[in-house]
Amino acid sequence: MSDYLHQTPRPAAPITPGADPKADKLWSMIKDIDVAMMTTFDGDQLRARPMWCSNDRFDGSLYFFTRRSSPKVGEIVQDSHVGLAFAKPGDQNYVSVSGHARVVTDRGLMKQLWREPMRTWFPKGTDDPDMALIAVTVEAAEYWDSPSAGMVFLYGYAKALLTGEPPQGGENEKLGSTGVVGTPDL
Numbered sequence: 001m002s003d004y005l006h007q008t009p010r011p012a013a014p015i016t017p018g019a020d021p022k023a024d025k026l027w028s029m030i031k032d033i034d035v036a037m038m039t040t041f042d043g044d045q046l047r048a049r050p051m052w053c054s055n056d057r058f059d060g061s062l063y064f065f066t067r068r069s070s071p072k073v074g075e076i077v078q079d080s081h082v083g084l085a086f087a088k089p090g091d092q093n094y095v096s097v098s099g100h101a102r103v104v105t106d107r108g109l110m111k112q113l114w115r116e117p118m119r120t121w122f123p124k125g126t127d128d129p130d131m132a133l134i135a136v137t138v139e140a141a142e143y144w145d146s147p148s149a150g151m152v153f154l155y156g157y158a159k160a161l162l163t164g165e166p167p168q169g170g171e172n173e174k175l176g177s178t179g180v181v182g183t184p185d186l
Contacts, residue, residue, distance in 0.1 A: 013139070014137050015141060017059075030086045033088050036062075036084040040075040062135070063134070064134045065133060068103070068130050097138050100137050110131060
């Protein structure tokens with residue numbers, strides 16, 4: 001099994017909406033979730049922190065305001081791989097996104113994405129010289145869109161009693177590159 005750890009990753013193409021209904025579904029599931037957990041690698045360990053997603057539309061990238069002086073910017077410069085986790089438990093929607101991040105200092109884009117609640121962290125607004133954006137190009141994603149947990153439980157309990165089989169948990173789809181060539185799906 002360790003042979004798989006040394007294989008070349010598949011080339012990652014960005015996931016873009018419009019041509020793929022799964023990409024459209026991905027956006028519909030995350031567009032109303034304001035905060036994602038962003039995971040980076042600090043050279044020794046994975047680090048996750050909540051980040052406010054600033055998109056009003058999905059063009060293949062997701063944007064997050066940050067300070068250029070923050071440790072996560074250095075982590076991204078050293079290793080651009082990031083993971084994003086979105087959850088909306090009330091709707092039983094869960095999304096995992098993988099991609100590459102880059103630091104963006106385009107003031108025009110910052111002004112376009114600016115929302116007044118961001119002033120909490122950036123009192124000077126888009127004139128803050130330490131402000132930057134983290135742009136994550138989405139290269140792979142997986143989502144779980146489940147019916148109500150109570151309904152799944154009741155249905156599952158009844159199905160298990162009658163057939164001895166567990167219920168299907170809802171819709172689960174993968175988009176983009178999901179591993180390395182030759183890796184078995186275990």
